[in-house]
Amino acid sequence: MNDFITVKSIVDENFQDYKKASMFIAFPKCDFKCFQELGLEISGCQNYEILKMPDIKIKIDKVFERYVKNPITEAVILGGLEPFFNFDEVYNLISYFRQKNCNDDFVIYTGYYPNEVENYIEKLKKFKNIIIKFGRFIPKSASVFDKILGVKLASKNQFAEKIS
Ligand code: SF4
Secondary structure (H helix, E strand, O other), rough: OEEEEEEEEEEEEEEEOOOOOOOEOOOOOOOHHHHHOOOOOOHOOHHHHHOOOOOOOHHHHHHHHHHOOOOOOOOOEEOOOOHHHHHHHHHHHHHHHHHHOOOOEEEEEEEOOHHEEEHHHHHHHOOOOEEEEEEEOOOOOOOOOEEOOEEHHHHHEEEEEEEO
């Protein structure tokens, strides 16, 4: 098992993407499906600029230490680009936190729908307190308030589920 993850950035305190104060980890890859499928320029993605940032390899134990040292945060958000492009790293990261008896919420922001990532959902169900926000970003869609996340999502087709 790799003991590191590759990220674009880690923000220690995020208050806008979940109802609890969270560490936000930005994963480094996406196929830009939300835009490709609509025949739109991928540069329209709000996360496109993140692609240009350098990749950072960081050891999972360092991420954990950084998280537990901060008394403000109660959850970890894995977001964009597309965390499921690096599913093994997502899995190893959550697995490490659970081995250390940290059962805090993990919130995964994916552009996939549940039927596209069934195998990943099944694997993650073994961990407690996993929440997944599903669905493509659709430009010009109305936003929608999501009760599970406690925040507004950008497109009305998007929704969150607590899978475990
Ligand atoms: S999944 Fe996220 S990063 Fe990828 S195209 Fe959609 S909005 Fe952009």
